Amino acid sequence: MKNFWQTIPKPFFVVAPMADVTDAAFRRMLATYGKPDVMWTEFVSADGLALAPEEGRKKLLADLIYDDEERPIVAQLFSSNEDHMEAAARLCAELGFDGIDINMGCPDRSIEKQGCGSAMIKTPHVAKKIIQAAKRGAPNLPISVKTRAGYNEDEIATWIPALLKERPAALTLHARTRKEMSKVPADWNRVARVVALRDEISPETVIIGNGDVLSLEDARQKITQSGADGAMVGRALFGNPWFFNKNQSLPHQLHTLPTHGVDREKIISADTSRSDIEYITIEERLRVLIEHSKLFVELLPHKSFNVMKKHYKAYVNGFPNAAQLRGQLMEQSDPAGVEAVVHEFLRLNSTN
């Protein structure tokens, strides 16, 4: 039977796994307001799933809750221990995931200390064994890998072939090295080089480019430039569950709040971090922010409410008095407080 990577129409657009961002609540928002072609969970420790005492394991399992409307959905795991990876992959298959992805790119020191994330780039022999272990644990699911272009320097010519020889169903390249972190622009020419290696070594592997995608249009251009099959989007999603909505109307047609004498074009162009959201009215953005906050508490009661604040910075941006509203939202600790602050803002700022 074909796996979903083999039948997915191209080019495709997917959600980047992001710890404390692409949690169950935000994925539900994405599924409602602009569904991506593939959804990804946050990364989850396979060691934790295998070893943690009951309470810790429950928390990790809570990171793996999802709804059918999010499908196809891939669970991302990390471990440098074969047995743990095999057991966690088996568990993800039992939980009904559509695929499993292995993190081989995270630069976080605490992850690297476990021999995981970017540290895998230094140990290709371990990386291979980990892919094989995931395949053993979930023989009927497609296994994919997400990685970077190298550790201290560009190692595409050696590291990527080592991975491709294991014939992963998909390979995502975050087009930076570990050393580059997110400080330099992602180099999509590197994605093109990975596509060329794929053609030679493992033609059935789907290649996904990742890094600095700002909008769907930008994603299309980067895909055309690199020859990738799809693009993965990370930070541009903060506070923007409409990102993948393909039926976007022309930008900035629908603003309804008064601009208090500030030129509307200036407000919009000052907001350079987001090119796709301006067609959503401010009232709608704030309504969705409240909906998101409520869902977060409902689905993820074990998580700190501060996690929502990354999204507030982005939802509340580029309109008059946004900074003031943002400041007030940052002080809230539950959805009721958020709702009250937003309603007061709308009462003071609305024309009707």
Ligand SMILES: Cc1cc2nc3c(=O)[nH]c(=O)nc-3n(C[C@H](O)[C@H](O)[C@H](O)COP(=O)(O)O)c2cc1C
């Ligand atoms: C807050 C945050 C959390 C992240 N967590 C993960 C993760 O759990 N797994 C992973 O593979 N990458 C993680 N990443 C990296 C992203 O998936 C992505 O590779 C990176 O942000 C570059 O894409 P972008 O330029 O579109 O943001 C994270 C990035 C951010 C900003």
